Amino acid sequence: MEPLPxxxxRPACSEDLDSVLAIEGASHPFPWSRSGFExxxxxxxxxxLVLTDDETDSRIFAYMVxxxxxxxxxxxxxxxAPEWRGTGLSRKLMQLMIQDTIREEIPRILLEVRESNLTAIRLYESCGFKKTHERRSFYSNGESAWVMESRTEGIETPIQ
Ligand SMILES: CC(C)(COP(=O)(O)OP(=O)(O)OC[C@H]1O[C@@H](n2cnc3c(N)ncnc32)[C@H](O)[C@@H]1OP(=O)(O)O)[C@@H](O)C(=O)NCCC(=O)NCCS
Known part of the structure:
Protein backbone atom coordinates (compact mmCIF):
# COMPACT_ATOMS: atom_id res chain seq x y z
CA MET A 1 0.00 0.00 0.00
CA GLU A 2 1.33 3.47 -0.80
CA PRO A 3 2.19 5.54 2.29
CA LEU A 4 -0.60 7.74 3.60
CA PRO A 5 0.04 11.27 2.28
CA ARG A 10 -12.11 20.97 4.34
CA PRO A 11 -15.81 21.56 3.65
CA ALA A 12 -17.08 19.43 0.74
CA CYS A 13 -18.12 21.03 -2.57
CA SER A 14 -20.11 19.76 -5.56
CA GLU A 15 -16.89 18.78 -7.44
CA ASP A 16 -16.24 16.21 -4.68
CA LEU A 17 -19.49 14.31 -5.19
CA ASP A 18 -18.33 11.82 -7.87
CA SER A 19 -15.53 10.60 -5.59
CA VAL A 20 -17.75 10.65 -2.50
CA LEU A 21 -20.43 8.60 -4.30
CA ALA A 22 -17.86 6.01 -5.44
CA ILE A 23 -16.66 5.54 -1.83
CA GLU A 24 -20.24 5.59 -0.52
CA GLY A 25 -21.34 2.88 -2.98
CA ALA A 26 -18.43 0.65 -1.98
CA SER A 27 -19.06 1.13 1.74
CA HIS A 28 -22.74 0.94 2.65
CA PRO A 29 -25.48 -1.64 2.05
CA PHE A 30 -27.93 1.23 1.38
CA PRO A 31 -25.77 4.10 0.10
CA TRP A 32 -26.86 7.72 0.08
CA SER A 33 -27.86 9.14 -3.31
CA ARG A 34 -26.28 12.12 -5.07
CA SER A 35 -29.31 14.25 -4.19
CA GLY A 36 -28.90 13.23 -0.54
CA PHE A 37 -25.34 14.60 -0.49
CA GLU A 38 -26.35 17.66 -2.55
CA LEU A 49 -16.32 17.55 5.53
CA VAL A 50 -13.86 15.69 3.32
CA LEU A 51 -10.30 14.62 4.09
CA THR A 52 -8.11 15.26 1.04
CA ASP A 53 -4.38 15.05 0.35
CA ASP A 54 -2.53 18.36 0.64
CA GLU A 55 -0.90 17.90 -2.77
CA THR A 56 -4.00 17.83 -4.96
CA ASP A 57 -6.72 18.85 -2.47
CA SER A 58 -9.11 16.82 -4.66
CA ARG A 59 -8.40 13.15 -3.86
CA ILE A 60 -10.85 12.09 -1.19
CA PHE A 61 -9.82 9.64 1.52
CA ALA A 62 -12.77 9.99 3.90
CA TYR A 63 -15.78 12.18 4.60
CA MET A 64 -18.37 12.87 7.25
CA VAL A 65 -21.70 14.63 7.60
CA ALA A 81 -12.32 4.81 1.47
CA PRO A 82 -11.94 1.00 1.74
CA GLU A 83 -8.21 1.00 0.93
CA TRP A 84 -7.43 3.50 3.72
CA ARG A 85 -9.34 1.88 6.57
CA GLY A 86 -7.47 1.03 9.73
CA THR A 87 -5.13 4.02 9.40
CA GLY A 88 -6.83 6.29 11.94
CA LEU A 89 -8.78 8.48 9.52
CA SER A 90 -12.20 8.02 11.09
CA ARG A 91 -10.75 8.79 14.51
CA LYS A 92 -9.33 12.02 13.06
CA LEU A 93 -12.77 12.99 11.71
CA MET A 94 -14.48 12.11 15.00
CA GLN A 95 -12.01 14.39 16.81
CA LEU A 96 -12.88 17.26 14.48
CA MET A 97 -16.60 16.80 15.16
CA ILE A 98 -16.06 16.59 18.92
CA GLN A 99 -13.87 19.72 18.90
CA ASP A 100 -16.50 21.55 16.85
CA THR A 101 -19.22 20.49 19.30
CA ILE A 102 -17.19 21.70 22.29
CA ARG A 103 -16.40 24.98 20.53
CA GLU A 104 -20.11 25.54 19.81
CA GLU A 105 -20.92 24.68 23.47
CA ILE A 106 -23.37 21.97 22.46
CA PRO A 107 -23.93 19.46 25.28
CA ARG A 108 -24.10 16.18 23.37
CA ILE A 109 -23.57 14.25 20.18
CA LEU A 110 -26.05 11.60 19.05
CA LEU A 111 -25.84 8.93 16.37
CA GLU A 112 -27.59 5.84 15.11
CA VAL A 113 -25.69 2.79 13.97
CA ARG A 114 -26.73 -0.59 12.54
CA GLU A 115 -26.45 -3.18 15.28
CA SER A 116 -24.41 -5.36 12.86
CA ASN A 117 -21.82 -2.64 12.24
CA LEU A 118 -19.38 -3.74 14.92
CA THR A 119 -16.45 -1.82 13.43
CA ALA A 120 -18.36 1.45 13.70
CA ILE A 121 -19.66 0.57 17.18
CA ARG A 122 -16.04 -0.04 18.35
CA LEU A 123 -15.00 3.27 16.85
CA TYR A 124 -17.80 5.16 18.61
CA GLU A 125 -17.19 3.43 21.93
CA SER A 126 -13.49 4.24 21.72
CA CYS A 127 -14.46 7.90 21.19
CA GLY A 128 -16.57 7.91 24.38
CA PHE A 129 -20.04 7.11 22.99
CA LYS A 130 -22.42 4.91 24.97
CA LYS A 131 -25.51 3.05 23.80
CA THR A 132 -28.64 4.67 25.24
CA HIS A 133 -31.33 2.49 23.61
CA GLU A 134 -32.29 0.55 20.52
CA ARG A 135 -34.70 1.40 17.71
CA ARG A 136 -36.22 -1.88 16.58
CA SER A 137 -36.47 -2.50 12.80
CA PHE A 138 -35.21 1.02 12.20
CA TYR A 139 -33.62 0.32 8.81
CA SER A 140 -35.44 -0.62 5.61
CA ASN A 141 -34.06 -4.19 5.73
CA GLY A 142 -35.57 -4.67 9.19
CA GLU A 143 -32.33 -4.22 11.08
CA SER A 144 -32.34 -2.45 14.45
CA ALA A 145 -30.35 0.67 15.24
CA TRP A 146 -28.35 1.41 18.34
CA VAL A 147 -28.73 4.98 19.49
CA MET A 148 -25.45 6.17 20.98
CA GLU A 149 -24.61 9.39 22.79
CA SER A 150 -21.56 11.26 23.99
CA ARG A 151 -21.84 14.16 26.41
CA THR A 152 -19.30 16.89 25.82
CA GLU A 153 -19.66 18.58 29.21
CA GLY A 154 -16.40 18.35 31.11
CA ILE A 155 -14.32 17.23 28.13
CA GLU A 156 -11.34 19.56 28.19
CA THR A 157 -8.83 17.67 26.10
CA PRO A 158 -10.42 15.99 23.11
CA ILE A 159 -9.42 12.35 22.63
CA GLN A 160 -6.16 11.73 20.76
C1 LIG B 1 -16.30 2.44 10.47
C2 LIG B 1 -15.17 3.14 9.71
C3 LIG B 1 -15.59 4.60 9.48
C4 LIG B 1 -13.89 3.09 10.57
O1 LIG B 1 -12.91 3.87 9.91
P1 LIG B 1 -11.32 3.59 10.01
O2 LIG B 1 -10.64 4.83 9.51
O3 LIG B 1 -10.98 2.31 9.37
O4 LIG B 1 -11.09 3.49 11.59
P2 LIG B 1 -9.75 3.94 12.34
O5 LIG B 1 -8.56 3.39 11.63
O6 LIG B 1 -9.80 5.42 12.58
O7 LIG B 1 -9.93 3.16 13.70
C5 LIG B 1 -10.62 3.78 14.79
C6 LIG B 1 -11.20 2.72 15.69
O8 LIG B 1 -12.28 2.05 15.02
C7 LIG B 1 -12.32 0.68 15.43
N1 LIG B 1 -12.01 -0.16 14.26
C8 LIG B 1 -11.50 0.23 13.08
N2 LIG B 1 -11.41 -0.84 12.25
C9 LIG B 1 -11.85 -1.91 12.94
C10 LIG B 1 -12.04 -3.29 12.63
N3 LIG B 1 -11.72 -3.78 11.43
N4 LIG B 1 -12.57 -4.09 13.59
C11 LIG B 1 -12.90 -3.60 14.79
N5 LIG B 1 -12.76 -2.31 15.16
C12 LIG B 1 -12.25 -1.49 14.24
C13 LIG B 1 -11.25 0.53 16.50
O9 LIG B 1 -11.82 0.88 17.74
C14 LIG B 1 -10.26 1.60 16.07
O10 LIG B 1 -9.43 2.02 17.11
P3 LIG B 1 -8.00 1.30 17.35
O11 LIG B 1 -7.27 1.34 16.05
O12 LIG B 1 -7.37 2.14 18.41
O13 LIG B 1 -8.33 -0.11 17.77
C15 LIG B 1 -14.84 2.44 8.37
O14 LIG B 1 -14.67 1.06 8.61
C16 LIG B 1 -15.89 2.62 7.29
O15 LIG B 1 -15.85 3.59 6.52
N6 LIG B 1 -16.87 1.68 7.22
C17 LIG B 1 -17.92 1.73 6.21
C18 LIG B 1 -18.87 2.88 6.46
C19 LIG B 1 -19.52 2.79 7.84
O16 LIG B 1 -19.94 1.73 8.28
N7 LIG B 1 -19.63 3.95 8.51
C20 LIG B 1 -20.24 4.04 9.84
C21 LIG B 1 -21.72 4.18 9.77
S1 LIG B 1 -22.23 5.66 8.91
Missing part, protein backbone atom coordinates in the same frame (compact mmCIF):
# COMPACT_ATOMS: atom_id res chain seq x y z
CA UNK A 6 -0.44 14.38 4.38
CA UNK A 7 -4.19 15.02 4.63
CA UNK A 8 -6.31 17.96 5.70
CA UNK A 9 -10.04 18.44 6.24
CA UNK A 39 -28.96 18.50 0.04
CA UNK A 40 -26.32 18.46 2.78
CA UNK A 41 -24.19 20.93 0.76
CA UNK A 42 -26.99 23.48 0.95
CA UNK A 43 -28.34 22.84 4.44
CA UNK A 44 -27.29 25.64 6.77
CA UNK A 45 -26.86 23.48 9.87
CA UNK A 46 -25.09 20.64 8.08
CA UNK A 47 -21.31 20.18 8.16
CA UNK A 48 -20.10 17.99 5.30
CA UNK A 66 -23.10 15.96 10.87
CA UNK A 67 -25.76 18.42 11.89
CA UNK A 68 -25.08 21.22 14.35
CA UNK A 69 -28.20 22.02 16.37
CA UNK A 70 -28.29 23.74 19.73
CA UNK A 71 -29.80 20.75 21.55
CA UNK A 72 -27.30 18.29 20.11
CA UNK A 73 -25.01 17.40 17.24
CA UNK A 74 -26.17 14.45 15.09
CA UNK A 75 -23.67 12.35 13.21
CA UNK A 76 -25.28 11.20 9.94
CA UNK A 77 -22.43 9.65 7.96
CA UNK A 78 -18.76 8.84 8.43
CA UNK A 79 -17.00 6.82 5.74
CA UNK A 80 -13.39 6.01 4.94
Missing amino acids: KLSP KELSTAWSRF YWIQTEGVSLLNITV
Whole structure:
Protein backbone atom coordinates (compact mmCIF):
# COMPACT_ATOMS: atom_id res chain seq x y z
CA MET A 1 0.00 0.00 0.00
CA GLU A 2 1.33 3.47 -0.80
CA PRO A 3 2.19 5.54 2.29
CA LEU A 4 -0.60 7.74 3.60
CA PRO A 5 0.04 11.27 2.28
CA LYS A 6 -0.44 14.38 4.38
CA LEU A 7 -4.19 15.02 4.63
CA SER A 8 -6.31 17.96 5.70
CA PRO A 9 -10.04 18.44 6.24
CA ARG A 10 -12.11 20.97 4.34
CA PRO A 11 -15.81 21.56 3.65
CA ALA A 12 -17.08 19.43 0.74
CA CYS A 13 -18.12 21.03 -2.57
CA SER A 14 -20.11 19.76 -5.56
CA GLU A 15 -16.89 18.78 -7.44
CA ASP A 16 -16.24 16.21 -4.68
CA LEU A 17 -19.49 14.31 -5.19
CA ASP A 18 -18.33 11.82 -7.87
CA SER A 19 -15.53 10.60 -5.59
CA VAL A 20 -17.75 10.65 -2.50
CA LEU A 21 -20.43 8.60 -4.30
CA ALA A 22 -17.86 6.01 -5.44
CA ILE A 23 -16.66 5.54 -1.83
CA GLU A 24 -20.24 5.59 -0.52
CA GLY A 25 -21.34 2.88 -2.98
CA ALA A 26 -18.43 0.65 -1.98
CA SER A 27 -19.06 1.13 1.74
CA HIS A 28 -22.74 0.94 2.65
CA PRO A 29 -25.48 -1.64 2.05
CA PHE A 30 -27.93 1.23 1.38
CA PRO A 31 -25.77 4.10 0.10
CA TRP A 32 -26.86 7.72 0.08
CA SER A 33 -27.86 9.14 -3.31
CA ARG A 34 -26.28 12.12 -5.07
CA SER A 35 -29.31 14.25 -4.19
CA GLY A 36 -28.90 13.23 -0.54
CA PHE A 37 -25.34 14.60 -0.49
CA GLU A 38 -26.35 17.66 -2.55
CA LYS A 39 -28.96 18.50 0.04
CA GLU A 40 -26.32 18.46 2.78
CA LEU A 41 -24.19 20.93 0.76
CA SER A 42 -26.99 23.48 0.95
CA THR A 43 -28.34 22.84 4.44
CA ALA A 44 -27.29 25.64 6.77
CA TRP A 45 -26.86 23.48 9.87
CA SER A 46 -25.09 20.64 8.08
CA ARG A 47 -21.31 20.18 8.16
CA PHE A 48 -20.10 17.99 5.30
CA LEU A 49 -16.32 17.55 5.53
CA VAL A 50 -13.86 15.69 3.32
CA LEU A 51 -10.30 14.62 4.09
CA THR A 52 -8.11 15.26 1.04
CA ASP A 53 -4.38 15.05 0.35
CA ASP A 54 -2.53 18.36 0.64
CA GLU A 55 -0.90 17.90 -2.77
CA THR A 56 -4.00 17.83 -4.96
CA ASP A 57 -6.72 18.85 -2.47
CA SER A 58 -9.11 16.82 -4.66
CA ARG A 59 -8.40 13.15 -3.86
CA ILE A 60 -10.85 12.09 -1.19
CA PHE A 61 -9.82 9.64 1.52
CA ALA A 62 -12.77 9.99 3.90
CA TYR A 63 -15.78 12.18 4.60
CA MET A 64 -18.37 12.87 7.25
CA VAL A 65 -21.70 14.63 7.60
CA TYR A 66 -23.10 15.96 10.87
CA TRP A 67 -25.76 18.42 11.89
CA ILE A 68 -25.08 21.22 14.35
CA GLN A 69 -28.20 22.02 16.37
CA THR A 70 -28.29 23.74 19.73
CA GLU A 71 -29.80 20.75 21.55
CA GLY A 72 -27.30 18.29 20.11
CA VAL A 73 -25.01 17.40 17.24
CA SER A 74 -26.17 14.45 15.09
CA LEU A 75 -23.67 12.35 13.21
CA LEU A 76 -25.28 11.20 9.94
CA ASN A 77 -22.43 9.65 7.96
CA ILE A 78 -18.76 8.84 8.43
CA THR A 79 -17.00 6.82 5.74
CA VAL A 80 -13.39 6.01 4.94
CA ALA A 81 -12.32 4.81 1.47
CA PRO A 82 -11.94 1.00 1.74
CA GLU A 83 -8.21 1.00 0.93
CA TRP A 84 -7.43 3.50 3.72
CA ARG A 85 -9.34 1.88 6.57
CA GLY A 86 -7.47 1.03 9.73
CA THR A 87 -5.13 4.02 9.40
CA GLY A 88 -6.83 6.29 11.94
CA LEU A 89 -8.78 8.48 9.52
CA SER A 90 -12.20 8.02 11.09
CA ARG A 91 -10.75 8.79 14.51
CA LYS A 92 -9.33 12.02 13.06
CA LEU A 93 -12.77 12.99 11.71
CA MET A 94 -14.48 12.11 15.00
CA GLN A 95 -12.01 14.39 16.81
CA LEU A 96 -12.88 17.26 14.48
CA MET A 97 -16.60 16.80 15.16
CA ILE A 98 -16.06 16.59 18.92
CA GLN A 99 -13.87 19.72 18.90
CA ASP A 100 -16.50 21.55 16.85
CA THR A 101 -19.22 20.49 19.30
CA ILE A 102 -17.19 21.70 22.29
CA ARG A 103 -16.40 24.98 20.53
CA GLU A 104 -20.11 25.54 19.81
CA GLU A 105 -20.92 24.68 23.47
CA ILE A 106 -23.37 21.97 22.46
CA PRO A 107 -23.93 19.46 25.28
CA ARG A 108 -24.10 16.18 23.37
CA ILE A 109 -23.57 14.25 20.18
CA LEU A 110 -26.05 11.60 19.05
CA LEU A 111 -25.84 8.93 16.37
CA GLU A 112 -27.59 5.84 15.11
CA VAL A 113 -25.69 2.79 13.97
CA ARG A 114 -26.73 -0.59 12.54
CA GLU A 115 -26.45 -3.18 15.28
CA SER A 116 -24.41 -5.36 12.86
CA ASN A 117 -21.82 -2.64 12.24
CA LEU A 118 -19.38 -3.74 14.92
CA THR A 119 -16.45 -1.82 13.43
CA ALA A 120 -18.36 1.45 13.70
CA ILE A 121 -19.66 0.57 17.18
CA ARG A 122 -16.04 -0.04 18.35
CA LEU A 123 -15.00 3.27 16.85
CA TYR A 124 -17.80 5.16 18.61
CA GLU A 125 -17.19 3.43 21.93
CA SER A 126 -13.49 4.24 21.72
CA CYS A 127 -14.46 7.90 21.19
CA GLY A 128 -16.57 7.91 24.38
CA PHE A 129 -20.04 7.11 22.99
CA LYS A 130 -22.42 4.91 24.97
CA LYS A 131 -25.51 3.05 23.80
CA THR A 132 -28.64 4.67 25.24
CA HIS A 133 -31.33 2.49 23.61
CA GLU A 134 -32.29 0.55 20.52
CA ARG A 135 -34.70 1.40 17.71
CA ARG A 136 -36.22 -1.88 16.58
CA SER A 137 -36.47 -2.50 12.80
CA PHE A 138 -35.21 1.02 12.20
CA TYR A 139 -33.62 0.32 8.81
CA SER A 140 -35.44 -0.62 5.61
CA ASN A 141 -34.06 -4.19 5.73
CA GLY A 142 -35.57 -4.67 9.19
CA GLU A 143 -32.33 -4.22 11.08
CA SER A 144 -32.34 -2.45 14.45
CA ALA A 145 -30.35 0.67 15.24
CA TRP A 146 -28.35 1.41 18.34
CA VAL A 147 -28.73 4.98 19.49
CA MET A 148 -25.45 6.17 20.98
CA GLU A 149 -24.61 9.39 22.79
CA SER A 150 -21.56 11.26 23.99
CA ARG A 151 -21.84 14.16 26.41
CA THR A 152 -19.30 16.89 25.82
CA GLU A 153 -19.66 18.58 29.21
CA GLY A 154 -16.40 18.35 31.11
CA ILE A 155 -14.32 17.23 28.13
CA GLU A 156 -11.34 19.56 28.19
CA THR A 157 -8.83 17.67 26.10
CA PRO A 158 -10.42 15.99 23.11
CA ILE A 159 -9.42 12.35 22.63
CA GLN A 160 -6.16 11.73 20.76
C1 LIG B 1 -16.30 2.44 10.47
C2 LIG B 1 -15.17 3.14 9.71
C3 LIG B 1 -15.59 4.60 9.48
C4 LIG B 1 -13.89 3.09 10.57
O1 LIG B 1 -12.91 3.87 9.91
P1 LIG B 1 -11.32 3.59 10.01
O2 LIG B 1 -10.64 4.83 9.51
O3 LIG B 1 -10.98 2.31 9.37
O4 LIG B 1 -11.09 3.49 11.59
P2 LIG B 1 -9.75 3.94 12.34
O5 LIG B 1 -8.56 3.39 11.63
O6 LIG B 1 -9.80 5.42 12.58
O7 LIG B 1 -9.93 3.16 13.70
C5 LIG B 1 -10.62 3.78 14.79
C6 LIG B 1 -11.20 2.72 15.69
O8 LIG B 1 -12.28 2.05 15.02
C7 LIG B 1 -12.32 0.68 15.43
N1 LIG B 1 -12.01 -0.16 14.26
C8 LIG B 1 -11.50 0.23 13.08
N2 LIG B 1 -11.41 -0.84 12.25
C9 LIG B 1 -11.85 -1.91 12.94
C10 LIG B 1 -12.04 -3.29 12.63
N3 LIG B 1 -11.72 -3.78 11.43
N4 LIG B 1 -12.57 -4.09 13.59
C11 LIG B 1 -12.90 -3.60 14.79
N5 LIG B 1 -12.76 -2.31 15.16
C12 LIG B 1 -12.25 -1.49 14.24
C13 LIG B 1 -11.25 0.53 16.50
O9 LIG B 1 -11.82 0.88 17.74
C14 LIG B 1 -10.26 1.60 16.07
O10 LIG B 1 -9.43 2.02 17.11
P3 LIG B 1 -8.00 1.30 17.35
O11 LIG B 1 -7.27 1.34 16.05
O12 LIG B 1 -7.37 2.14 18.41
O13 LIG B 1 -8.33 -0.11 17.77
C15 LIG B 1 -14.84 2.44 8.37
O14 LIG B 1 -14.67 1.06 8.61
C16 LIG B 1 -15.89 2.62 7.29
O15 LIG B 1 -15.85 3.59 6.52
N6 LIG B 1 -16.87 1.68 7.22
C17 LIG B 1 -17.92 1.73 6.21
C18 LIG B 1 -18.87 2.88 6.46
C19 LIG B 1 -19.52 2.79 7.84
O16 LIG B 1 -19.94 1.73 8.28
N7 LIG B 1 -19.63 3.95 8.51
C20 LIG B 1 -20.24 4.04 9.84
C21 LIG B 1 -21.72 4.18 9.77
S1 LIG B 1 -22.23 5.66 8.91
